[in-house]
Amino acid sequence: MSTSLTPRPGTTPMLSAQNIARYFDVSKPLLQRMIAREGKRTLRAVDGLSFDIPKGTTLSLVGESGCGKSTVARLVVGLYGTSGGRVMFDGQDLSLARADSKQRSRMQMIFQDPYASLNPRWRVVDIVAEPIRAFGLLDDKQAILRRVGELLTQVGLSPLDGSKYPHEFSGGQRQRISIARALSSNPEFLVCDEPTSALDVSVQAQILNLMKELQTRLGLTYLFISHNLAVVRQVSDRIGVMYLGKLVELAPAESLFSRPRHPYTRALMEAIPDLEMTGRKRIPVGGEVPSPISPPPGCTFHPRCPLANERCRIEVPLMTLAGDAMVACHAVEEGRDQEGRGALPR
Amino acid sequence: MSLLQVKNLRVEFPTRRGTLVALDDVSFDIAPGEVLGVVGESGAGKSMTGAAIIGLLEPPGRIAGGQILLEGKRIDNLPYEQMRRIRGRQIGAIFQDPLTTLNPLYTIGRQLIETMTTHLPIGPGEAREKAIGWLEHVGIPAARERIDSYPHEFSGGMRQRVVIALALCAEPKLIVADEPTTALDVSIQAQVIAMLKTLAREKGTAMMLVTHDMGVIAETADRVAVMYAGRISEIGPVRELVRHARHPYSKGLMDSIPPLDRRVERLQQIDGSMPRLSAIPKGCPYNTRCPRVFDRCYVERPELLDAGTTRAACWLYAEGAPQGASV
Amino acid sequence: MKAFFDSDLWWSFTRSPITVLSAIVALICIVGALFAPLIAPHNPFDLASLQLMDAFKPPAWEGEGDSLFPLGTDDQGRDMLSAIMFGARVSLIVGFCAVVFSTLVGVTVGLVAGYLGGKMDALLMRIADIQLTFPSILVALLVDGVVRAVVPREVHDQFALPVVIFAIGISNWPQFARTVRGSTLVERNKEYVQAARVIGLSPLRIMRSHVLPNVMSPVLVIATLNLGFAILAEATLSFLGVGVPPTQPSLGTLIRIGNDFLFSGEWWITIFPGIALIVMVLSVNLLGDWLRDALNPKLR
Incomplete structure (x- = not known):
């Protein structure tokens, strides 16, 4: 079963996640467990996720903290091993691709925290040159320096900044350095884990513009992780909405915003403060995200869902096609969602 | 009171x-x-x-x-x-x-x-x-x-x-x-x-x-104060400030917020970054990034001036400002 | 060098008079000890120059004192000042080498345990825990005893110094290992380390070039504080008679020898080496305290 959206025939996606899962053992130490007579406890951070990212496009994953989106980012670059399913990188199994330095150099990652993502004891030139040296792309010292200068210029810094x-x-500026480092191995696929959420808005705009510009110029493929729907709208071709380790909706960007289908997607959009001050009344989603260690049975969103009924409490919904989107919701599948439509924005 | x-x-x-x-x-x-x-x-x-x-x-x-x-x-x-x-x-x-x-x-x-x-x-x-x-x-x-x-x-x-x-x-x-x-x-x-x-x-x-x-x-x-480099650059009713910011910085700040209701090819951005406290320039602290900077901004520090419905620390709202001052 | 004098570390140093004083005292101790053969007024090991007639001379300011021997002489007529300088030399060398040894072992173990985690971490840290349950002097005594039993009597003295260094060093590494492991756990999860893992650098390379430089500040502090401890440990061992051989008396040996004469009135033979020991350890410890505060970003 593939839940990918309209895969173009004949082209291999840059990345294909097939029912991937990642569980973490969060049990207490053995001795404590024996005393308290507890079993093992598993956190299902990512629980059966499938998506494709065609070359040259951007897929974004959105969701609240703890929904597993950052874990997905780490799974697809091999920082974590999968507990189930598999990741295909350009048609090749990820573990094989990771073992081959040529393949490995084609994927890179940009991180959230610009203060933790650069080694504080290294000069910028060494930070940016690290992938070049690690992959042995250039070995002449002058050539490396020249290349680092080019990269720094490309991200809007000066080659002179290298010695700082x-x-x-x-x-x-640090986030720009981070991007320069990621670009230095000439990658085709970039995983961006909340690259702007630690930045101020005016700077966020700079970084988003830079990333879009680089995508057009270098033909990059992005997996973009964010909790900010407005940001995601600006950069994505397709968007996946995650809740408690699962995808609840996967749709083309425009379609997701013009016609959000899953009740959770709609709730997320309603929760965004209204900057235009149109005076629309917001109805906040009630309740909080349950613990991923003991998720509710059936559809994990049912305790907060206005459309939940008996079936939702028992049966786990699967991703099914609804128009141009894939949605995991019984209510949408049964057409029950149409009743509340009028109250929604847009 | x-x-x-x-x-x-x-x-x-x-x-x-x-x-x-x-x-x-x-x-x-x-x-x-x-x-x-x-x-x-x-x-x-x-x-x-x-x-x-x-x-x-x-x-x-x-x-x-x-x-x-x-x-x-x-x-x-x-x-x-x-x-x-x-x-x-x-x-x-x-x-x-x-x-x-x-x-x-x-x-x-x-x-x-x-x-x-x-x-x-x-x-x-x-x-x-x-x-x-x-x-x-x-x-x-x-x-x-x-x-x-x-x-x-x-x-x-x-x-x-x-x-x-x-x-x-x-x-x-x-x-x-x-x-x-x-x-x-x-x-x-x-x-x-x-x-x-x-x-x-x-x-x-x-x-x-x-x-x-x-x-x-x-x-x-109800009201908003926009701060920049340790100073208030604009203060006024929230509606006015969000919709018609007068100070070039507040305007840039508002414009750089990505819109939720549409996709734009290129977001408005403010180039550069806020100066460090140890390197605040003379005159208006925003003069290094301001698109509408003129000579007075490099010399004198602006006070909060009346700018219609808000008050803005910007020389554009003083008498004798260059033409087209109303942002 | 210019960068150093411009650094926050140097700045905080100059702002703390006690630290400056400790540094000066420590420097005098180190210079006096290291260059003892060149600057000491006498050579206490040159048997030819020893005169039994000079034995038990009190310090120069006492009535029967001799200005040739400012701090008096011991039972064999050795100049106490020179003996202290030579003794401090042995103490310092042993202390320094022991600290280097425990740092090397501790940092390596801590780095590996913290970075690799899992079973390796559990194993290494349990070993450290077990060792921490023995008082370090006991560990040192044990090592010393084992070596004495194994090594033939004739070569005891040759082995004595390395054995003491090993004994003190090995009793101290868990402290380094725990600290480094703790910092490594923090650094390992930082994004710059993840970035290095994404490019596929080997764990060894990541540990060496990324993690190690970022966990060294606390190590520097512990090493300084441990120098004081190691000097004391050596003195204790020598005092108990299991440390360095009497042919190369350290401060501890001097104190022990002098202890025999304390009640017969020749107090200077044990008091002066004791004072020298206290001053040396105190100045080093005060330096360590300052370093800890200066390198702690929370206190700055």
């Missing part, structure tokens, strides 16, 4:  | 490389029942303004000039003990991380009751009933049963509600809330903001809401 240390830069 | 008046507040940080001016000539006031939003980039001085008002500036920072008045009485020069009493009774504080405010060793009930019996003329029994009332008020389900729980038994969103109850229970006249919803998930944020706003309205409490999230401000505040 990370602490001499602002958050936005 | 204003409840809180801040007049020409100046905060300095002596360092080994000279004195940094973290807040420079900051003036504003808040009326009872009014919510003033304070926005700006990190390092602009918005949190520091809050900290100065509640008397919790981190050393070596100190108030080097100006006055802070609560109901017409100066509170910026009070001894620590006296300020501590005011902080509990008349000013409530809400911080970003609820864990730093709640004592993990005491039940939330005990913390609420102690706060009330210290500051209000009521006994423990009455205080307990009131505490349950407050918990219900901030939306904690089954408050009567949960009052004897410890902070760690609550989820993040619930904890922040408890913090809010704690800040409100002594019925202060002013609440200083520093990024009260930033640590919360979007769906919880909305609930908490709505609640804060209702409570402030009902009780006539004035609120200073510090946040970097324009959305939160737009929903909650």
Whole structure:
């Protein structure tokens, strides 16, 4: 079963996640467990996720903290091993691709925290050159320096910045250094884990513009992780909405915003403060995200869902096609969602 | 009369490389029942303004000039003990991380009751009933049963509600809330903001809401102050500021927020970054990034000037500004 | 060098008079000890120059004192000042080498345990825990005893110094290992380490070039504080008679020898080496305390 959206025939997606899962053992130590007579406890951070990312496009994953989106980012670059399912990188199994330095150099990652993602004891030139040296792309010292200068210019810094240390830069500038480092191995696939959420808005705009520009110029493929729907709208071709380790909706960006189908997607959009101050009344989602260690049975969203009924409490909904989107919701499948439509924005 | 008046507040940080001016000539006031939003980039001085008002500036920072008045009485020069009493009774504080405010060793009930019996003329029994009332008020389900729980038994969103109850229970006249919803998930944020706003309205409490999230401000505040490099660059009614910002910086800030309702090819951005406190340029601090800069901006520092419905620290609104000044 | 004098560390150093004083005292001790053969007024090991007639001379300011021997002489007529300088030399060398040894072992173990985690971590840390349950002097005594039993008597003295260094060093590594492991756990999860893992660098390379430089500040502090401890441990061992051989007396040996004469009135033979020991350890410890505060970002 493939839940990918309209895969173009004949082209291999850059990345294909097939029913991937990642569980973490969060049990107490053995001795404590024996005393308390508890069993093992498993956190299902990612629980059966499938998606494709065609080359040159951006797939975004959105969701609240703890929904597993950052874990997905780490799974697809091999920082975590999968507990189930498999990841295909350009048609090749990820573990094989990771073992081959040529394949490995085609994927890179940009991180959230610009203060933790650069080694504070290294000069910028060494930070940016690290992938070049690690993959042996250039071995002449002058050539490496020249290339680092090019990369820094490409991300809007000066080649002279190379001799400085990370602490001499602002958050936005550090994120540019991070991007320069990611680009230095000439990757085709970039995983961006909340790349702008630690930045101020005015700087966020700079970084988003830079990333879009680089995508057009270098033909990059992005997996973009964010909790900010407005940001996601600006960069994505397709968007997946995650809740408690599962995808609840996967749709083309425009379609998701013009016609959000899953009740959770709609709730997320309603929760965003209204900057235009149109005076629309917001109805906040009630309740909080349950613990992923003991998720509710059936559809995990049912305790907060206005459309939940008996079936939702028992049966786990599967991703099914609804128009141009894939949605995991009994209510949508049965057409029960149409009743509340009028109250929604847009 | 204003409840809180801040007049020409100046905060300095002596360092080994000279004195940094973290807040420079900051003036504003808040009326009872009014919510003033304070926005700006990190390092602009918005949190520091809050900290100065509640008397919790981190050393070596100190108030080097100006006055802070609560109901017409100066509170910026009070001894620590006296300020501590005011902080509990008349000013409530809400911080970003609820864990730093709640004592993990005491039940939330005990913390609420102690706060009330210290500051209000009521006994423990009455205080307990009131505490349950407050918990219900901030939306904690089954408050009567949960009052004897410890902070760690609550989820993040619930904890922040408890913090809010704690800040409100002594019925202060002013609440200083520093990024009260930033640590919360979007769906919880909305609930908490709505609640804060209702409570402030009902009780006539004035609120200073510090946040970097324009959305939160737009929903909650009556007026907004935009800060840049330790100074207020524009202050005015929230509607005016969000829709027709006058200062080029506030305008740039508003424009760079990605829109939710459409996709734009290229977002508006402000080039460069805010200067460090040690390198604030002469004249207008924004002159290195401003698209409408002219000669006067490099020489003289602008005061807050009338710019129609808002007040902006920008020479474009002075007499004799270049043509097309109305932004 | 210019960068160093411009650094926050140097700045905080110059602002603390006690630290400056400790540094000066420690420097005098170190210079006096290391260059003892060149600057000491006498050579206490040159048997030819020893005169039994000079034995038990009190310090120079006492009535029977001799200005040739400012701090008096011991039972064999050795100049106490020179003996202390030579003794401090042995103490310092042993202390320094022992600290280097425990640092090497501790940092390596801590780095590997913290970075690799899992079973390796559990194993290494349990070993450290077990060792921590024995008082370190006991561990040192044990090692010393075992070596004495194994090594033939004739070569005891040759082995004595390395054995003491090993004994003190091995009793101390768990402290380094625990600290480094703790910092490594923090650094390992930072995004710059993840970035290095995404490119596929080997764990060894990541530990060496990324993690190690970022966990060294606390190590520097512990090493300094441990130098004081190691010097004391050596003195204790020598005092108990299981440390360095009497042919190369350390401060501890001097104190022990002098102890025999304390009640017969020749107090200077044990008191002066004792004072020297206290001053040396105290100055080193004060330096360590300052370093800990100066490198702790929370206190700055």
